[in-house]
Amino acid sequence: MTARKERILKSSLELFTENGFHGTSTYGISQHAEVSEGLIFRHFRNKEGLGKAMVEYANEQLSMLYEPILREVDAVIVVRKSLEFPFNLPQALLPYLKLRTKLEWELNLENTDHFAPLRNALINAFTTLGYYQPVQEARVVEMLIEGTLAEVLKDKLADADVLLAYFKTKYAL
Amino acid sequence: MTARKERILKSSLELFTENGFHGTSTYGISQHAEVSEGLIFRHFRNKEGLGKAMVEYANEQLSMLYEPILREVDAVIVVRKSLEFPFNLPQALLPYLKLRTKLEWELNLENTDHFAPLRNALINAFTTLGYYQPVQEARVVEMLIEGTLAEVLKDKLADADVLLAYFKTKYAL
Amino acid sequence: MTARKERILKSSLELFTENGFHGTSTYGISQHAEVSEGLIFRHFRNKEGLGKAMVEYANEQLSMLYEPILREVDAVIVVRKSLEFPFNLPQALLPYLKLRTKLEWELNLENTDHFAPLRNALINAFTTLGYYQPVQEARVVEMLIEGTLAEVLKDKLADADVLLAYFKTKYAL
Amino acid sequence: MTARKERILKSSLELFTENGFHGTSTYGISQHAEVSEGLIFRHFRNKEGLGKAMVEYANEQLSMLYEPILREVDAVIVVRKSLEFPFNLPQALLPYLKLRTKLEWELNLENTDHFAPLRNALINAFTTLGYYQPVQEARVVEMLIEGTLAEVLKDKLADADVLLAYFKTKYAL
DNA sequence: TATGAATGAGCGTTCATTCAT
DNA sequence: AATGAATGAACGCTCATTCAT
Incomplete structure (x- = not known):
């Protein structure tokens, strides 16, 4: 896991928690994570993939x-x-x-x-x-x-x- | 309260409950309510207004x-x-x-x-x-x-x- | 010329002058003139008609x-x-x-x-x-x-x- | 300044001059510039921003x-x-x-x-x-x-x- | 891996206009 | 003459997504 991928995850955690999944844009995440928007899609394929990864990630932490x-x-x-x-x-x-x-x-x-x-x-x-x-x-x-x-x-x-x-x-x- | 306004409210109830606020489009609501999309905005000003009206309406029912x-x-x-x-x-x-x-x-x-x-x-x-x-x-x-x-x-x-x-x-x- | 028609004309004068023709909505005019929006179209057929009437009206005054x-x-x-x-x-x-x-x-x-x-x-x-x-x-x-x-x-x-x-x-x- | 951004500016110049600001749609501009409509907003944030940029651009030329x-x-x-x-x-x-x-x-x-x-x-x-x-x-x-x-x-x-x-x-x- | 310009579908919203009353 | 509910097209704009570099 690269540093930027982790930053995306951290930002998603924060923004999804604050504004929900639909209330958060991939652009917003990229801004917050100081990462290009395209990178999100390279790492997670699409927004849904990011969502699933987020939930899995959270579940791992919560396990x-x-x-x-x-x-x-x-x-x-x-x-x-x-x-x-x-x-x-x-x-x-x-x-x-x-x-x-x-x-x-x-x-x-x-x-x-x-x-x-x-x-x-x-x-x-x-x-x-x-x-x-x-x-x-x-x-x-x-x-x-x-x-x-x-x-x-x-x-x-x-x-x-x-x-x-x-x-x-x-x-x- | 006109019949169509009520239909908008009923459809919103159903769709918001199913897909959430951000997951529901005003176009979707208008289709479901068999009403022009513009009418939603005449009656509720904007989507947020519809959301608030829905919550109030629900609260009334639940009171x-x-x-x-x-x-x-x-x-x-x-x-x-x-x-x-x-x-x-x-x-x-x-x-x-x-x-x-x-x-x-x-x-x-x-x-x-x-x-x-x-x-x-x-x-x-x-x-x-x-x-x-x-x-x-x-x-x-x-x-x-x-x-x-x-x-x-x-x-x-x-x-x-x-x-x-x-x-x-x-x-x- | 009825009183309301005149009120429409007066409001149009004011609003067109302030915000221009395209920058003024018929709804805005109806609000400003305290008249139903439909009445504008009864009297002037369409917005363009109102515009022409306005210009003519102005030209008359300016003659x-x-x-x-x-x-x-x-x-x-x-x-x-x-x-x-x-x-x-x-x-x-x-x-x-x-x-x-x-x-x-x-x-x-x-x-x-x-x-x-x-x-x-x-x-x-x-x-x-x-x-x-x-x-x-x-x-x-x-x-x-x-x-x-x-x-x-x-x-x-x-x-x-x-x-x-x-x-x-x-x-x- | 990318080539497409410049094309947007050129088209805006033409269309605003012809039909005015409110008389020109962002869709019309995008068609004329052979560019996606979204690009206008990526480059200029909103239509007003495009308008301001146009005026500044014009003023520069006219300086x-x-x-x-x-x-x-x-x-x-x-x-x-x-x-x-x-x-x-x-x-x-x-x-x-x-x-x-x-x-x-x-x-x-x-x-x-x-x-x-x-x-x-x-x-x-x-x-x-x-x-x-x-x-x-x-x-x-x-x-x-x-x-x-x-x-x-x-x-x-x-x-x-x-x-x-x-x-x-x-x-x- | 990472960027950022670019896309196009779809969104919320406005608007001129119609029509039953 | 006058209203106001209703329409639908078009508007400004956002968004997830792609792609050349």
Whole structure:
């Protein structure tokens, strides 16, 4: 990957996140990346190719999102870290998270179930902890996480501290 | 409101929901509405005006979304109806809900807190029911609802029945 | 001539003078005249018709432009009044003069020789006054008048007083 | 400046001069210049930009208009060449002169005082020649020139020879 | 690999004009 | 006489894309 190709990717990340896919022109990207417009097409064939590359790139970055949780063996800590997760997002990954969420809504991306690994970890944890319906409980936590995440990505979450504390008491953490 | 203006609105609803704002052309709308393209601009000034009108129109339709719940006096029923809400959406309103959600993500609409009235109703309900932290509990239900809603709008919710049942047992309904 | 037709004419005068023929839209005229756009076409058939009517209307108004000079019998006074003419324009006629000049340049109007009557009067005057080449002298005065007029219509004439005085001394007035 | 950009400029000169700014479409220009329409906007940003570039371009061409006169040291010759000037226009510059005059009237260009250098030269000449009011005399010549020029640009000047001869006798040339 | 001039389809928009009322 | 909803062609302009260098 050459330096300019990377600059194109970085600029696309920024501009797609800000203005969406259709709201961003290849000319705009080239300007922002200080690169000739033609180069975008040499590297990505067309705009759609750039979009796909962007999403793949973002997914790669995000692939290790839950990794610290998945490595965890203690069931209680798995639950706690899961609940803390949307409140404590790795700053470096936030742009990629925003991009993926935005593009999933704008384009109708066939959304792979990104949450699956974490959900499985939660199911295991709740099974270990003796929950009566661990699968459903995992889903409940999933909803809490994704609901919180949505607010975070929109910069709308005002009561982060008190909310997280309450989440924890709910699960006796 | 003339018949053709209404047809433009209906077509916009459909096409914006399907392909997003930037992904929909005014020509496409005029074709779909069987109307001259110029008429769109006579009625809405420009595409942005049409977008705003659409969002307002959708918001009007959606304003009565929670109304049956808000009228409810029995605290238990308020909670139950709230939890049932995303599983039991009024079919007529679903398109408007999809549109609003999609456009909120694509364009960066400063999103008014649509959930506020329902949240307040839930706070009251949980207060009545003697919950220790009714405000936070309302937020938890909000997350459950919005998380579920997001999956519904993306046609991703596979375990609706079992999930709703579990929600209810959680709140002893 | 109905009141509204007259309002259309007045608005056209103003807007054509300000922004030219092509720079003025029939919609703009209808707004300015507080009249429905359709009415313009009922009265003038099409925009070109309105343009022609405007020019005719202006020409009618301007037909009496030189009239006070033409009535004059004293040769000296004819010359003096002629030279004073662009410095002392009838305010009511100024807009029509601006319009005609502007449209003559914008559209390539086959320009009737508006100046002819005054030129003839000047020829007579200079003949009476014993000028050696009265026709050419009339042409010189014509140039002085039209040159001055052009500056007046563009609001560019800064040295009006001193210039008129000099003109007069030249012709011993 | 690429060849195509120059072709756009040349075509604009021709078409603007013929039909005015608003009367000329960018599509028409592109056809005439045998160039894609988009190229106009790549080079000039928008139609207004093209208009401004045209006027500047014309002004550049016209900047050397009076240059042969300004170089002249003999006062008599300055006056003679000045009077001859509108009768003896460099054919290559005529289109630019037409364009500038036309656009100054159609658009309301704040018209820089193009005549200033020549006027100053005339003032000097008349001073040298011992005229009592050289400034005003220069203004008189200016009016003669601009009046004649206007007729020339409109192809209205029928008595060129006799008129020029008379001008010369007036100034004893 | 990288540029930048150039393209042409299509976009949002304006405009003169028509027509039912 | 007068309105105002509606049209469709054309306009200025943007955009993804190509290609010679």
